[in-house]
Amino acid sequence: MTELGNRLKEARKAKGISLEDLQNITKIQKRYLKGIEEGNYDSMPGAFYVRAFIKQYAEAVGIDANELLEEYKTEVPNAAVEEIPEQMKQISRAQPYHHRSAAPRSTQRSVHKSVAPNTTKVMNILPKVIIVAIIVLVLFLIWFAIATLAGKHNTDKLNSQQSDNVNIQESPKVKSNNAVQDKNKAKEEKNSQTSTATKKKQKDTNKTDNTKQSLKVVSTSGYNSTYKLTNTDQFKVKLIAKGGQTWIQVKNSDGSSQFQGLLKDGDSKTFDLTTQNEAVFVIGNTMNTKMYVNNKKLSYTISPSSEVRQNVTIQFKPSK
Numbered sequence: 664m665t666e667l668g669n670r671l672k673e674a675r676k677a678k679g680i681s682l683e684d685l686q687n688i689t690k691i692q693k694r695y696l697k698g699i700e701e702g703n704y705d706s707m708p709g710a711f712y713v714r715a716f717i718k719q720y721a722e723a724v725g726i727d728a729n730e731l732l733e734e735y736k737t738e739v740p741n742a743a744v745e746e747i748p749e750q751m752k753q754i755s756r757a758q759p760y761h762h763r764s765a766a767p768r769s770t771q772r773s774v775h776k777s778v779a780p781n782t783t784k785v786m787n788i789l790p791k792v793i794i795v796a797i798i799v800l801v802l803f804l805i806w807f808a809i810a811t812l813a814g815k816h817n818t819d820k821l822n823s824q825q826s827d828n829v830n831i832q833e834s835p836k837v838k839s840n841n842a843v844q845d846k847n848k849a850k851e852e853k854n855s856q857t858s859t860a861t862k863k864k865q866k867d868t869n870k871t872d873n874t875k876q877s878l879k880v881v882s883t884s885g886y887n888s889t890y891k892l893t894n895t896d897q898f899k900v901k902l903i904a905k906g907g908q909t910w911i912q913v914k915n916s917d918g919s920s921q922f923q924g925l926l927k928d929g930d931s932k933t934f935d936l937t938t939q940n941e942a943v944f945v946i947g948n949t950m951n952t953k954m955y956v957n958n959k960k961l962s963y964t965i966s967p968s969s970e971v972r973q974n975v976t977i978q979f980k981p982s983k
Contacts (some may be wrong), residue, residue: 664700664701664702665701665702665735665738666735666738667699667702667717667731667735667738667739668699668700668701668702668722669700670726670731671699671700671717671720671721671724674721674724674725674726675720675724677724677972678724678725678886678945678971678972679886679972680724680883680972682696682697683725684910684947685720685723685949686945688723688908688909688925688948689716689719689720689723689798690908690925691716691720692718694706695707695712695716696716696720699713699716699717699720702738704740710740710741713739713740713928714732714739714740717732717739718732723971724971725968725971726860755855756781764862786819789883802862802868805927819837823935831887841926854919875894875895876892876893876894876895876956876957876959877891877894877895877954878890878891878892878893878895878959878961878977879891880894880964880976883964883965885970886965886970886972886973886974887973887974887976888963888964888965888973888974888975888976889976889977889978890961890964890975890976890977890978891977891978891980892956892957892977892978892979892980893980893982894982895981895982896937896981896982897935897937897957897981898935898936898937898939898942898956898957898977898979898981899933899935899936899937899956899957900913900932900933900934900936900942900944900954900955900956900957900977901931901932901933901934901954901955901958902926902931902932902933902934902944902946902952902954902955903930903931903952903953903955904926904927904928904931904951904952905928905929905951905952905953906926906928906950906951907948907950907951908925908926908927908928908948908951908961909925909926909930909946909947909948909949909951909952910923910924910925910926910946910947910948911923911924911926911944911945911946911952912944912945913934913942913943913944913945914942914943914944914945915936915939915942916939916940916941916942921934921942923945926952928951936979937979937981939979940978940979940980941974941976941977941978941979942976942977942979943974943975944974944975944976944977945972945973945974946972946973946974946975947972948971948972949963949967949970949971949972949973950968952968954975956977961975963975
């Protein structure tokens with residue numbers, strides 16, 4: 664076992680994270696994680712993956728990855744070394760072309776003689792072709808401008824005639840229909856304003872109910888913390904992954920698992936636990952996990968920087 668592997672292993676155990684938990688958090692196969700701890704890098708795809716896996720392992724257990732790689736740079740393979748053999752192959756494949764002898768001058772002269780007449784003909788024809796193309800383009804632009812102006816004039820004339828016809832044919836019945844439509848529109852606007860005011864009042868009521876709830880810390884021990892939720896009749900928890908991925912598990916009061924899985928950065932999961940008198944949340948990476956209880960953010964009583972993995976228990980006593 665290398666010093667680097669031993670340091671990572673001790674940090675993992677100090678956080679209470681098993682290799683299975685670390686596999687779920689980093690999405691790196693368990694055999695590669697074990698190889699890092701034992702210093703067995705031959706089982707991995709290459710030096711680039713060795714450095715990448717070590718960096719993910721270090722971040723998951725709360726160690727600065729860049730400082731770790733710099734401190735143990737003599738133990739970690741250098742990814743740049745893998746590129747040298749491929750570059751040497753490319754140089755060796757390109758080298759023979761520099762030693763090929765030039766074609767005889769007599770052959771070069773014959774090639775120039777055979778190509779020169781054709782090239783001259785093309786150069787003589789090319790200016791004429793360009794001039795013809797320019798003339799055709801100018802004629803097309805003139806025609807397009809004339810057609811556009813004529814079409815616009817006809818359209819304006821037609822619109823003017825239609826407008827005159829509409830004004831002549833408008834009857835008292837049409838005016839009456841317009842008045843009814845205006846009255847209905849005013850009624851709809853009034854109903855919309857009433858609905859908006861009702862929604863705002865309901866939102867303010869919900870906000871007042873949320874501010875009355877009490878969520879207090881009961882106890883803390885290691886990476887375990889217990890809270891007590893009172894003065895509310897609902898128990899809803901929302902977990903959001905922000906800043907990176909996180910692994911979570913939610914257990915009911917009887918110990919059964921309601922959910923377990925990985926949340927990617929930006930994902931969220933909401934749980935209605937109103938029927939439970941207690942729930943346990945196993946969070947693999949508290950630094951990337953935001954918790955909201957009844958839309959109010961929970962502040963971890965144990966700092967995520969000191970304990971990345973935490974077990975959060977919430978006891979619920981609904982108000983009568």
